[in-house]
Amino acid sequence: MRARVWGCRGSLAAPGPDTVRYGGNTSCVEVRTSDGTIIVLDAGTGIRALGLQLESENVRSVHLFLSHLHLDHLQGLGFFAPLFNPDVEVHIWGPRSTVRSLAERIGTYLSPPLFPVRLSQIPARLSFHDVSEDGWDVGGARVVAMPVSHPDSTVGYRIEDGGRVLAYIPDHEPSLGVDIRTIEPDWISGHALAAGADVLLHDAQYDDNEYPLRIGWGHSCLEHVLAFGQIADVKRLVLFHHDPLHTDAVLDELSARAHAQWNGTGALDMAFEGMEIDLSTELEGAHSELADADR
Amino acid sequence: MPAVVAQQKSLVLILARELASNIATPMFILDRDGMLVYYNEPAEAVAGKPFSSVGEISATEWGDSYSPRAADGSEVDLLSLPPGVALLKRKAAHGKLRITLHDGSEREIEITAFPLFAHHDEFVGAVAIFWDANGKG
Numbered sequence: 001m002r003a004r005v006w007g008c009r010g011s012l013a014a015p016g017p018d019t020v021r022y023g024g025n026t027s028c029v030e031v032r033t034s035d036g037t038i039i040v041l042d043a044g045t046g047i048r049a050l051g052l053q054l055e056s057e058n059v060r061s062v063h064l065f066l067s068h069l070h071l072d073h074l075q076g077l078g079f080f081a082p083l084f085n086p087d088v089e090v091h092i093w094g095p096r097s098t099v100r101s102l103a104e105r106i107g108t109y110l111s112p113p114l115f116p117v118r119l120s121q122i123p124a125r126l127s128f129h130d131v132s133e134d135g136w137d138v139g140g141a142r143v144v145a146m147p148v149s150h151p152d153s154t155v156g157y158r159i160e161d162g163g164r165v166l167a168y169i170p171d172h173e174p175s176l177g178v179d180i181r182t183i184e185p186d187w188i189s190g191h192a193l194a195a196g197a198d199v200l201l202h203d204a205q206y207d208d209n210e211y212p213l214r215i216g217w218g219h220s221c222l223e224h225v226l227a228f229g230q231i232a233d234v235k236r237l238v239l240f241h242h243d244p245l246h247t248d249a250v251l252d253e254l255s256a257r258a259h260a261q262w263n264g265t266g267a268l269d270m271a272f273e274g275m276e277i278d279l280s281t282e283l284e285g286a287h288s289e290l291a292d293a294d295r
Numbered sequence: 296m297p298a299v300v301a302q303q304k305s306l307v308l309i310l311a312r313e314l315a316s317n318i319a320t321p322m323f324i325l326d327r328d329g330m331l332v333y334y335n336e337p338a339e340a341v342a343g344k345p346f347s348s349v350g351e352i353s354a355t356e357w358g359d360s361y362s363p364r365a366a367d368g369s370e371v372d373l374l375s376l377p378p379g380v381a382l383l384k385r386k387a388a389h390g391k392l393r394i395t396l397h398d399g400s401e402r403e404i405e406i407t408a409f410p411l412f413a414h415h416d417e418f419v420g421a422v423a424i425f426w427d428a429n430g431k432g
Contacts, residue, residue, distance in 0.1 A: 144300050187309055189306055191303055
């Protein structure tokens with residue numbers, strides 16, 4: 001199983017000269033399982049370039065896993081090239097709603113006046129699936145999704161393939177109203193998804209001094225994500241969903257502080273656009289030296 | 296590698312616990328199987344000891360320990376009390392009753408209980424809130 005980050009910015013795309021190394025596109029991660037199945041985690045603006053890549057490879061089947069439907073995780077969907085190819089089948093998975101179907105909720109965005117093309121006009125063969133905590137198989141991978149602490153219906157994913165586990169919880173505030181270091185792991189939101197994972201991509205939107213003014217917004221600060229990664233005993237923690245206000249320089253500072261504070265036994269990295277993670281061959285900080293050549 | 300996903304409480308119960316941990320009203324959380332899985336610090340005055348020293352126990356075992364009676368002192372069916380209604384009938388309920396505290400004293404309380412659904416077809420447990428019937432909170 002391999003993963004590639006196409007977007008790791010949170011909340012809003014943040015292109016510009018101050019974000020060129022970590023990237024400005026919002027959440028999108030490509031996962032290729034050992035049998036070649038293509039899974040796409042979230043449809044942030046990063047999915048546009050991924051779509052072009054998949055088209056160039058003549059890919060005919062894609063599984064898109066949406067963590068939730070906030071715009072920074074959905075905004076790129078209308079620009080995902082495979083959607084406009086009638087020969088492609090796209091399976092879209094997302095969290096259940098208590099009221100409306102996944103297609104109806106996505107259709108709210110993919111319809112005028114917010115978008116010129118209606119969902120019903122998309123040429124690709126679309127199918128929509130509610131995710132299940134019981135898990136399901138995609139290609140040779142076993143996938144589990146569970147609700148996590150974030151405003152509106154939101155899930156995280158755990159993908160297991162060939163004995164390796166990739167966990168993805170891009171928007172998550174497990175420490176809301178509680179010190180997770182003092183409670184049992186089964187009471188911690190997202191713990192079952194992340195427990196023992198080889199790689200965990202996790203929300204790290206805020207610096208610790210920013211968090212007090214953003215409690216309840218659904219995101220983690222550095223202290224919280226480090227505690228979560230340590231408790232979950234992940235082998236590699238990748239800090240993801242960077243705040244749009246955090247420039248490359250700020251993220252470098254956060255990275256240094258994170259490494260200084262990290263008490264986990266595994267590796268620690270900052271996500272960046274173009275980051276590649278090969279779970280089948282290496283697990284220790286691979287490709288973590290963000291653009292060493294650029295520094 | 297972990298082949299099986301670890302056991303975890305429902306997110307709705309987790310959020311309920313977070314609420315309970317941050318309010319001054321005694322609050323008890325039951326899972327869908329009728330286990331008392333958490334109560335907060337204000338509830339310790341009713342329970343007599345912190346939850347950490349009690350651990351998860353069945354709601355009936357827990358309820359029995361308080362010898363609940365109707366407001367007039369008559370016996371009541373445990374399952375007809377608000378937590379039982381919330382668990383078994385999955386409806387909100389409110390009632391007044393007498394209980395015997397851990398120190399042997401009697402107290403008149405009111406209980407509000409309601410079921411928790413993650414989705415309309417996914418019952419995950421119930422919450423019971425205790426009120427001092429004499430208005431002491």
